[in-house]
Amino acid sequence: MYDILVNSLNYEEWPRGVQYGTQLAVLMDASVTGAYVYPSPLYATPSFSTPELIEAVLETARTLEASALAAERPFVSWASSMGIEHAAWVVGQGILSDALVQIACWHDLLVLERDPLRTWASPSDLAALILAVGLPCIVVPPQPVKAVALTRVAIAWNGSPEAIRAVHSALPLLQRANEVLLLRGAPKEAFQEVSWKPPFDIDAYLQRHGIRARSQDLLTNEHTAGEALLEQADRFHADLLVMGAYGRTRFSEWALGGATRHVLWHARLPVLFRH
Structure with missing residues (x-):
């Protein structure tokens, strides 16, 4: 992970996500890019508006953009004082999710x-x-988050492609951990219509990358898996939880797996998700 992107919800002070992502970049000897995105003034303009109102909305957007762009020097200076050698600040106008999807293309990790x-x-x-x-x-x-550390990292494991991709993406972080806990839930078929002999072995994979993890079975059902994951991660005093983000499109809306939804909305520790 060489390029970390942090979404900043503020440009007057650096919120939790920015602070965590920047400290993580220091830990990983990575670069960091702060991204601030504000909505297009078109969305704030009523359908039936007077020229004066439209001009007022546009002027407000211009002022916001200028203030956000002016935050580049303070951000780069602050990141440099933290020990970041390469820091950048970008400002986008548009829908937040669309903007982050675009700028994420030239980064390795997104911190939200x-x-x-x-x-x-x-x-x-x-x-x-x-x-x-x-x-x-x-x-x-x-x-x-008291301190950005990777001393103890927990992995939510069920053998799914999402879980495999999450572990693969998190290898640089896992390799820095002193302790790794593999929380084994009910297995899911990794690749349908294809059988591998021998099957994928997560323990051998981790060991091949210099990671020795201890395993713990997660005795739970689908409805309580998310709650159980967070409980065990808390008992382990994990600094980070790694898990696959299971989802699918249905009529252009995202449908999440129950465990993903619960962890996403209730976790009290940073969680690395990978779809």
């Missing part, structure tokens, strides 16, 4: 802040971005 009161109205809104962005995404909880 779960902000249910302002930005994300529901788990589905945040999940739609995670499922569409094509990157591993770390979601930072509303609660303060």
Whole structure:
């Protein structure tokens, strides 16, 4: 992970997600890009407006853009003081999820802040971005994260393609951990209509990459899996939880698996999701 993208919900101060992503970049010796996105003034303009009202809306957008662009120097200076060698600041206008999907194309990891009161109205809104962005995404909880560390990392494992991709994406983070806990849930068929002999062995895969994980069976059902994952991660004192984000499109809406939805909206620790 060499290029970390952090979505900033503010340009006057650096919120939790920005602070976590920047500290993680320091830990990983990575670059960091702060991205602030504001909506197009077209969305704020009523259908029937006077020329004066339209001009007022446009002027407000111009002022906001200028203020956001002016935050580049403070952000780069702050990141540099943290130990970041390469930092950048970008400002986008448009729909937040669309903008982040575009800029994510030239990054390795996206850090998001779960902000249910302002930005994300529901788990589905945040999940739609995670499922569409094509990157591993770390979601930072509303609660303060005491320190950015990778001492203990937990993995939610069920053998699904999403879980495999999540582990693969998280390898640089897992390799820095002192302890890794593999929370084994009910297995899912990884690849339908294809059988592999021997089947994929997660323990051998991790060991091949220098990671020795201890396993713990997660005795739960589909409806309580998310709650059980968070409970065991908390008992393990995990600094990070890694899990696959299971979802599918249905009539252009995102339908999440129950465990993904619960963890996404209730986790009190940072979670790396990968679809």
